[in-house]
Amino acid sequence: MSKTNGKIRIGFYICHCGTNIAGTVDVQKVVDYASTLPNVVVSKHYKYMCSDPGQEMIQKDIKEQELNRVVVAACSPFLHERTFRNATSQAGLNQFYFQMVNTREQNAWVHLDPEASTDKAMDLVRSAISRVVFHKPLEQKTVPIKPDVLVVGGGIAGIHASLTLANAGKKVYLVERVPTIGGHMAMFDKTFPTLDCAACILTPKMSAVKNHPNITMWTYSEVEKVEGYVGNFKVKVKRKPRYIIDDLCVGCLDCIEACVYKEPRFHDEFNQGLSKRKPVYMPFPQATPQLVVIDPETCIWFKTGKCKQTCVESCERKAVDLNQQATYKEIEVGTIIVATGFKPFDASKVYYYGYGTYPNVYTALEVERLINASGPTSGEVIMRDGSTPKSIAIVHCVGSRDKNTNLWCSRVCCLYSLKLAHLLKEHTHADIYNFYIDIRTPGKLMDEFYTRMAEEGVKFIRGRVADIYPDTSDEEHRRLVVKAEDTLIREIIKVPVDMVVLSTGLVPRDDANDVRRLFNITCSTEGFFIERHPKLAPVNTFTDGIFLAGCCQGPKDIPDTVAQAGAAAAEALALIDLGYIELEPNTAFIVEEECSGCKSCVPLCPYSAISYNEEKKKANINEALCKGCGTCVASCPSGSIKQNLFEDEEIYSEIDGILNYNIYEEAVCC
Amino acid sequence: MIVELDAIRGVSLDTIYDSPEGKLIQTCIQCGTCSGSCPYGEYMEYPPRRIIKLLQHGLIEKAFDTDSMLKCVNCYACMMKCPREIHLTEVLLQLVKEQTVIKLPVVPAELQKALENNYRYGNPMGESGRKRANWVQTTTVPIRILSQNPEPVDVLWFVESYPAFHPRGQDTCRAIAKILNALGIDFAILGNEEKSAGECGLLSWESGLAEALVDYNMAIFSKYKFNRIITSDPHALDAFNFRYKMYGFKGSITHIVPFIMEHIDKLKPMIHKTLGYSVTYHDSCCLGRHNGYYEEPRALLKSIPGIKLIEMVHNRINTLCCGGGGGGMWLDTYFKSQNMERLSDRRIREAIDTGADVLAVACPYEIPRFEDALKVAGYDKKMVVKDIMELVSEAMEE
Ligand SMILES: Cc1cc2nc3c(=O)[nH]c(=O)nc-3n(C[C@H](O)[C@H](O)[C@H](O)COP(=O)(O)OP(=O)(O)OC[C@H]3O[C@@H](n4cnc5c(N)ncnc54)[C@H](O)[C@@H]3O)c2cc1C
Ligand code: SF4
Ligand code: SF4
Ligand code: SF4
Ligand code: SF4
Secondary structure, X not given: OOOOOOEOOEEEEEEOOOXXXXXXXXXXXXXXXXXXXXOEEEEEEEOOOOOHHHHHHHHHHHHHOOOOEEEEEEOOXXXXXXXXXXXXXXXXXXXXXXXXXXXXXXXXXXXXXXXXXXXXXXXXXXXXXXXXXXXXXXOOEEEEOOOOEEEEOOOHHHHHHHHHHHXXXXXXXXXXXXXXXXXXXXXXXXXXXXXXXXXXXXXXXXXXXXXXXXXXXXXXXXXXXXXXXXXXXXEEEEEOOOOEOOOOOOOOOHHHHHOOOOOOOEEOOOOOOOOEEOOEEOOOOOXXXXXXXXOOOOOHHHHHOOOXXXXXXXXXXXXEOOOOOOEEEEEEEOEEEEOOOOEEOOHHHOHHHOOOOOOOEEXXXXXXXXXXXXXXXXXXXXXOOOOOOOEEEEEEEEOOOOOOOOOOOOOOHHXXXXXXXHHHHHHHOOEEEEEEXXXXXXXXXXXXXXXXXXXXOOEEEEOOOOEXXXXXXXOOOOOEEEXXXXXXXXXXEEEEEOEEEEEEOEEOXXXXXXXXXXXXXXXXXXXXXXXXXXXXXXXXXXXXXXXXXXHHOOOOOHHHHHHHHHHHHHHHHHHHHHOEEXXXXXXXXXXXXXXXXXXXXXXXXXXXXXEXXXXXXXXXXXXXXXXXXXXXXXXXXXXXXXEOOOOHHHHHXXXXXXXXXXXXXXXXXX | OOOOHHHHOOOOOOOHHHOHHHHHHHOOOOOOHHHHHOOOHHHOOOOHHHHHHHHHHOOOHHHHOOOHHHHXXXXXXXXXXXXXXXXXXXXXXXXXXXXXXXXXXXXXXXXXXXXXXXXXXXXXXXXXXXXXXXXHHHOOOOOEEOOOOOOOEEEEEEXXXXXXXXXXXXXXXXXXXXHHHHOOOOXXXXXXXXXXXXXXXXXXXXXXXXXXXXHHHHHHHHHOOEEEEEEOOHHHHHHHHHHHHHOOOOOOXXXXXXXXXXXXXXXXXXXXXXXXXXXXXXXXXXXXXXXXXXXXXXHHHHOOOOOEEOOOOOOHHHOOOOOOHHHHHHOHHHHHHOOOOOHHHHHHHHHHHHOOOEEEEOOOOHHHHHHHHHHHOOOOOOOEEEEHHHHHHHHHOO
């Protein structure tokens, strides 16, 4: 004969978590107390509840003591709710008859007084024991995962993630905002620490993306809208008009030659403004796709409505279309990888370094272009004033590690400063002075690289540059004096140089907040997107099905970017290959008989999960769309919306429990 | 980045480690920006970076055996550029300076005299306190003195010692009086009741003297009803804004330049004359670097027709100190004896390099300092030093 006899039989367990909990909370006292509470038939403590013996203990009690409710006081549900739910269900009990009490993060870790902490544990336990009585058996629903993936951002992160997924046979949509993929890496000459040529290793991957049958690459495009949830995202992409018909243009550049502007006159974005381009241009020789683009901001036709349109005439293939309009694509994907990268710190913000004031003060990215064979000076280091530098100061940490600008270390600047020291020396034979606070060269082969630069005769001065100003002893004031304390020889030094290179840090893109909102992910106050867990879930976000790769998550070098992109692709693949995900059954539902049809809830749902049935005059909630936020539940004037796991009696009994009101003495099993 | 005043009230070198500032000290990364920014860094055995390291290790005594901190002219350069936002000038260096001066075998005579004068006469130059308001008789516009007419007033103008006594300072005062009057401001001064705000003592070493002056001026303030205080001296601005607040001062204080800028729409129609000068403006450390008024003085200058503004190489946050702050005003002889370059001489070369006709300033110390430096450079025929208020007043002439 069953022991339950229709009665509630609760098993209660508290975990020591080594000394994490038991060091503060008197677990024996909690166990003794719990055993006096109504309906509790088992009350135990154990060193590690999450261990196999811990779980087996619960399962054994469920069977032998015929438990029909389980409460575990341990760490956070985030960490182990799933573990204990599984243990419960493997013993044959519906997993939602389980309730967890967080007595570590929200108790033992944050309190110093053991007595108060123990009292708090008892209050929380009483509350859970009181609530669990009303739990109902629920079924978890599954939803299928759509196999297609959206990758946002076509830097090295987005490129690598796309190729990994496409090679695994998945269909990928790669959306890139600017006219070409490649990101920052495409601008570099060589890459540290091995000094391999950036283009040589990047461009093959760029053309692989372009030619891959599984990749749809949309450049000059932006994601406008994202709806849905993991497995089932609906995405709207805007394709900005290039004024060039993709399928017809072969990249012959005739139109550029023919443009009414005989000379290039406008800021060339790719070359950091060190050269000029025409309104119709190809961003750089290996741009992918090999399509020109017409920039309406500078094209005279768009500005004045008047132009001979020599570009249109010149194109034999009739590829120039000045009437082109934006088009919109709607796609359905199951997972999304956000790889929107970074922006270099605006060097003019450190006013006393003179960027923008003195022409021979350069940013590192500008120098990358200057030494690049396909750059504005074909790889010759010719400064804005036409001369070649004989002495160069490279200033580390510009905009980094500084409370006045950004607190973080940008991780790559020390290394790229070493790289630039080498390349500048190679190109100019100049004397090079690297001014640094600390040289940070972690990672494989990185410190070896530092040693090599020292051997090459680069001078290292330990001191943050305090001031940069023109040298008045030099007739033309062309030279710049770099002033700092050489903290190691303890002297204030003034080094006159021809050129200053500012190693600017990596900062989030200006629109990080918009992107965050668009994809419903989170970003830190400084604007880098936040991973779900800094150690154990580095590419996941708090939104299921959306992953991060590359510098949008924080500054990092190319090897780490690529590793992260691979990891993000693997996470997406894991979901796709499983094919479905289980949903938490905490969805809201409408008790139809009670719904008055007032429609108050319909517009409130942030996930558009509520529709109104005109025939029945009742509201209806789509379970698959509901995220369980509870907004509608609280809003319904007739109280006819309920939510699984949060039904009124569950919540009220939880409150009663914590306030030590009349706990249900003899509840009857439902 | 002005400190939480409560956090450092009453903090001394012994108790600093228990204060929030103590925690900040521990975050110093020894980058040397402070020493490199310091106009006298190369003359200090313990420039700011080393001072902080001594503090970190509890070895600050070592610094008292040298005169390093006596050479700090309170220019705020180190503090404003420090990547850890350590309150070097506001807090630490002053505490060290106080001990340095106490332990000096001999206090430089010029400085000793200025301190004594301040104590005795309420002004560093040793003028009779009864003559403080004499300049008022040389103006053509009415100026109300509160002791004679104690009715409530909107704006209390704290004149300060240099403007009140120095002939060139008085020129600025007359200009200010004229402008305030033209703008219809309801203003008054304290007259002979006023004593030096005590910034030189506050920001240098003599906390005893400083406190006496603070108590005195606060007591005078409490006698009268006014809405706000204005002053043309950025050092007084600093004293009231920062130090006096630690002693409970609650009033609002504005420098004359931002104050006039509040009334610029009313002022503009009164500016009749075109001044065909090319002007370079020197950012005072206290007004610019410490209180953030970089653009207001420039905007005021640009509102005068005909003025062409040329920047010196070092401007705004990167300005070069004139050397008058932190007691430097009375240490020129001492610094010279140490073979140290006078900072006003260094600064004037940059001013001269601009080729401007006028060096515009907004601090009363700077007029005599730069006029002298111009003479030394033999350039006093080609360039004149003017307070911005003098230029505005000139442009208001019919
Ligand atoms: C001067 C300098 C030198 C460097 N040198 C080296 C080196 O030698 N070796 C090394 O390992 N690392 C180096 N790095 C670091 C390297 O640049 C990064 O690790 C790498 O570029 C990161 O790639 P990413 O794809 O994350 O970002 P990015 O290169 O920034 O690419 C992001 C892409 O996303 C696009 N995008 C942005 N927002 C959107 C949006 N909302 N919608 C669609 N598309 C969007 C952008 O247009 C861009 O194409 C250097 C960095 C700098 C600043
Ligand atoms: S429309 Fe005119 S200006 Fe514009 S790209 Fe064509 S030729 Fe050049
Ligand atoms: S709980 Fe209600 S409001 Fe919230 S997502 Fe579900 S249906 Fe929408
Ligand atoms: S500038 Fe700031 S962080 Fe750098 S050495 Fe000076 S006090 Fe330390
Ligand atoms: S306040 Fe100015 S003078 Fe004093 S230590 Fe700092 S930089 Fe040097």
